[in-house]
Amino acid sequence: MSSGGSIRSDRTMLGFAHGPGTFPFLERNPGVADFVELPFELLRHDPTAASIRDRTPVILHCASMSIAGFVRPTQATLEEIARRAEDLGTPWIGEHLAFMSADPLPDVRMTAALHEPTTLTYTVCPQLSEEVVELVCRNLEELQSCFSIPLVVENSPQYFAVPGSTMSIVDFVIEVHRRTRVGMLLDLTHFTISSMNMGFDPQKEVLRLPLDQLVEMHISGLDLQDGTAWDDHGSVASEPILQLAATVLERARPRAVTFEYNWAPDLPDTVLLEQLRRIRGILGND
Amino acid sequence: MADPILLERWRCQPASIAASGDGCTGIDVAKLWQFSGLVTKVRYSDLRSNLPLTFRILDATGLSIELFATYAPRADALRKAGLNSKSAKLAALMKFLGDWLDRTKPLHALVWDMVRHESTIFEVQAVTAGVASDPAAISIDSVPVRSAGTVSHELTCNPIEVAKLVRAGGDLASIPREKRLFAYCASEAGAQIRFVELDALAEFLVGTADGTRTVTELAELLLQCGITLEPQDLVDSVRALVTAGLLDIVNTGA
Numbered sequence: 274m275s276s277g278g279s280i281r282s283d284r285t286m287l288g289f290a291h292g293p294g295t296f297p298f299l300e301r302n303p304g305v306a307d308f309v310e311l312p313f314e315l316l317r318h319d320p321t322a323a324s325i326r327d328r329t330p331v332i333l334h335c336a337s338m339s340i341a342g343f344v345r346p347t348q349a350t351l352e353e354i355a356r357r358a359e360d361l362g363t364p365w366i367g368e369h370l371a372f373m374s375a376d377p378l379p380d381v382r383m384t385a386a387l388h389e390p391t392t393l394t395y396t397v398c399p400q401l402s403e404e405v406v407e408l409v410c411r412n413l414e415e416l417q418s419c420f421s422i423p424l425v426v427e428n429s430p431q432y433f434a435v436p437g438s439t440m441s442i443v444d445f446v447i448e449v450h451r452r453t454r455v456g457m458l459l460d461l462t463h464f465t466i467s468s469m470n471m472g473f474d475p476q477k478e479v480l481r482l483p484l485d486q487l488v489e490m491h492i493s494g495l496d497l498q499d500g501t502a503w504d505d506h507g508s509v510a511s512e513p514i515l516q517l518a519a520t521v522l523e524r525a526r527p528r529a530v531t532f533e534y535n536w537a538p539d540l541p542d543t544v545l546l547e548q549l550r551r552i553r554g555i556l557g558n559d
Numbered sequence: 560m561a562d563p564i565l566l567e568r569w570r571c572q573p574a575s576i577a578a579s580g581d582g583c584t585g586i587d588v589a590k591l592w593q594f595s596g597l598v599t600k601v602r603y604s605d606l607r608s609n610l611p612l613t614f615r616i617l618d619a620t621g622l623s624i625e626l627f628a629t630y631a632p633r634a635d636a637l638r639k640a641g642l643n644s645k646s647a648k649l650a651a652l653m654k655f656l657g658d659w660l661d662r663t664k665p666l667h668a669l670v671w672d673m674v675r676h677e678s679t680i681f682e683v684q685a686v687t688a689g690v691a692s693d694p695a696a697i698s699i700d701s702v703p704v705r706s707a708g709t710v711s712h713e714l715t716c717n718p719i720e721v722a723k724l725v726r727a728g729g730d731l732a733s734i735p736r737e738k739r740l741f742a743y744c745a746s747e748a749g750a751q752i753r754f755v756e757l758d759a760l761a762e763f764l765v766g767t768a769d770g771t772r773t774v775t776e777l778a779e780l781l782l783q784c785g786i787t788l789e790p791q792d793l794v795d796s797v798r799a800l801v802t803a804g805l806l807d808i809v810n811t812g813a
Contacts, residue, residue, distance in 0.1 A: 293608050375561070393560050395598040432597075433590035498621045501590065503597050507607065507614060536604045539611040541726065 282307070285526055285556050287549060288332065290491075290506070291315065291325070292535025299329070301542060305549055310334050310367070310531045316357055326361050332489070332529060333363035338416055340426060341399035341409050342372030351419045358422045364528070365488060366422055367458045370409065370449060371396035371429040398429040401438035401445040406452070413453050425456035425488045430463035430504050431471055442467050443478045456488035459527070461517050462495050462504060469495075469502040475517055484525035492518060492552070493533035507537035509544055515551055522555045530556075563631040566592055596628030603627070603634070603652065605645055609681040612718070613674045615725050620666045630655050649678055665736060668715050676718040679710045679743045683752045686745040692808035694798040699790040702809040703777070703797050704770030709744040709805050711757065711765050744804045753804045760788075760796055761805075768797075770809045 288308035289295050299306055308330040314337060315322050325331060335354060338346050358366050374392050399405050417424050426449065431442045440448070450457055459482065468475035492515075494508030510518075510532075518530075530552055534540055552558075560566070569576050569588045577584050600623055607614050617623035627634075630652065637643075637651050656674055660667040686708030697703075715736045724734060740757040742765055757765060763784075767777060774797055778790040800806040 393598075395560070395601065397560065432594050433587040436585035496618050496623070498618075498624045499593070501593060501624075503624060505618065507604075507618065536601070536607060537611065537614070538608050 282528075284558060286529045287552060287558075288529060288531050289545075290334070290531055290533040290535040291322075292506075292538065294538030294540065295535065296325075296328075297538075298542060298545060302546065305546065308332055308529065310533075311361070313337060313354055313357060317353065323357070323360060331361045331363055332365070332367065332531070333358050333361055334367040336369055336373060336396050338368045338412075339371075339373040340368055340412050340416065341370055341405055342374050342412075343408065344372075344374040345412075345415075346374070351416070355420050355422075358420060363422060365425045365456060366420060367425050367427055367489060368416075369396040369429060370399075370426045370446065372399050373397070396429060398431045398435060398442070400435045401440050401442055403439065406445060406448045409449050410452050413449075413455055417455075423456055425458045426450075427458035427460050427491065428463050428467075430460070430466040430502075432466070432501060432503070433470065441473065442471065443473065443481060447482060450483045450486050454486065457483065457486045458489045458491065459484075459487055459521065460491035460493075460533075461514050461521070462491065462493045462510065462533075465514050465517060466495050466502040466504060469497075475513070476520055479517060479521060480524070484521060487521070487525045487527045489529045489531060490518065490521065490527045491531050491533050492548070506533045506535050507540075509534065509540065509548055515548075518552060519555045522552075526556075560591070560595055560598065563595055563635045566595055567632060592628050593624050595631045596624040596626070599627040599631045599634050600624070602638075603648060606649055606652070609645070609649070610674060610677045612722055612725055613670065613677050616666075616670055616673055616721075616731065619725070619731060620670070622666070622670065626656075626659065629659060649681065653678055665715075666731065668736075669721070669731060669734065672712075672714040672716055673718060673721060675712050676714065676741070679712065680752055680754075683708050683710060683743045683745055689807065691747065691804065692801050692806075694801045697774070697794055697798050697801060697808060699774045699778075699794055701794075701797065702770060702773050703764065703768040703801070703806045704809050705765055705768050706744050706805055706807045709742060709765065711740065711742040711762065714739045714741060717756070742803075742805050746804060755803050755805060761800060764793075764796060764800055765805055768806050 286307035288306045288310055290310045291312065295309060309325060310332045311322065311325060311334065313333055313335040337350055337354065354366065373396050413424065428442070428446050449455070464479060465475050468478065492510045494505040494510055496503045496505035496508065532548060534545065570592045573588065576588065614623070617626060633651060633655055637647065653674065656671065660671050662668045662671055689707055715738065716734050717739055721734055740762045742755050742757050744753050746753050763781065764777065767780060772780070774793050775790040778788055778793045781788050797806060801808065
């Protein structure tokens with residue numbers, strides 16, 4: 274992985290989410306990854322991060338479109354995403370099946386309404402209902418029209434029951450993909466977290482997903498605290514998550530698998546290489 | 560999520576949820592509060608480069624979500640005040656941890672040890688080491704002073720042993736716990752720092768060498784504490800600490 278370029282391969286590519294430890298690891302272990310997944314929000318904060326395009330192929334990942342929300346991203350945001358996607362040569366744009374922005378927050382202490390939309394700075398699992406499925410379908414159609422590059426959407430982790438929900442998160446994801454035919458970014462850790470917190474069998478439920486629409490998979494760690502499973506990009510995927518990967522990869526071949534170990538810069542190389550070896554072994558890419 | 564103070568009020572006074580008129584009744588506020596802990600933890604990921612062991616121990620002990628959920632209102636206030644630098648976040652988190660951790664609990668004490676150890680390394684790395692005094696020139700009339708940027712901590716463990724164990728995925732309960740004294744100072748080799756375990760005499764010297772007392776006067780101070788040590792013998796200890804970079808000698812112009 275010594276130079277940039279685009280991702281044009283028939284085999285499943287393996288890559289890492291961008292973080293403080295990513296390039297040091299890739300420089301110590303040349304050739305182990307095919308791409309780096311770069312967050313749009315980092316580019317916004319630090320446009321010089323785009324220079325990684327000169328070193329490696331890039332997949333653009335977003336958390337700014339609030340696909341499952343009622344507040345549309347600004348036109349400037351959409352134009353910037355489109356421009357960045359074109360410049361980086363990303364094969365698709367990943368986005369969360371979640372909301373990030375919300376209507377202005379009434380200030381209950383001042384009994385007055387604020388006027389700016391609320392920005393949560395973190396993606397939140399939406400209400401799982403027919404109303405929100407329809408909203409997501411409308412949003413996706415409108416958002417996709419802003420880009421020449423396809424969107425793929427990533428399942429959220431569910432940490433608690435969202436009031437007003439009428440369906441499971443699995444049914445919600447299935448419905449969105451069935452109605453829109455949008456590409457699937459299956460985050461196996463999010464899926465596992467949802468299964469642990471909401472009480473379903475991930476090995477069984479994952480087979481209900483429309484895996485023919487699978488484009489990319491995310492793999493990371495999870496953290497169990499006080500009976501709740503939480504997303505954790507600072508630890509590596511546990512055995513159940515790797516077994517879930519095997520189940521999915523027996524039935525579908527995504528174009529990319531991304532290891533999201535971007536919170537912690539200190540994961541030992543041996544641990545990361547072992548994770549790569551496991552997935553390569555399942556894919557038959559040894 | 561966007562208003563941690565309101566969320567905290569909802570958690571403490573569930574009846575206030577309905578009064579807010581937001582249609583939020585039915586939401587699991589305790590879980591939402593924990594989720595705000597995850598979000599705050601993620602927002603502080605930039606500190607992981609400097610506090611890798613602290614974060615790992617917080618996760619391994621199951622403390623991180625509760626800690627960051629409790630800290631969320633302060634983090635929000637800091638963010639809204641524009642204090643987003645790594646050093647501002649670290650200082651605020653340290654202050655919070657100092658109050659929040661119950662150091663009578665061994666695992667809380669371990670977190671407090673490691674966050675002080677790692678944050679001190681971060682702080683001392685920013686200090687430029689001065690020109691070292693010549694150890695050979697030290698006499699009983701020399702006036703030692705703690706080197707600029709030297710920090711000492713009393714810990715309940717050896718952080719080097721903790722680092723090895725955490726990276727090996729070992730059991731935190733198996734870490735030997737006893738009073739240990741460590742000092743940290745800048746080295747002349749740039750970003751490197753010196754990290755030295757102190758014995759009781761070295762602790763005394765690092766703690767009292769304020770640039771006003773000669774070695775002889777420090778020996779007299781020891782005598783007042785019931786410890787008899789000839790000034791010439793103390794010279795050797797001062798020399799070792801000067802060599803380690805923890806003490807300098809004040810140039811008296813004599």
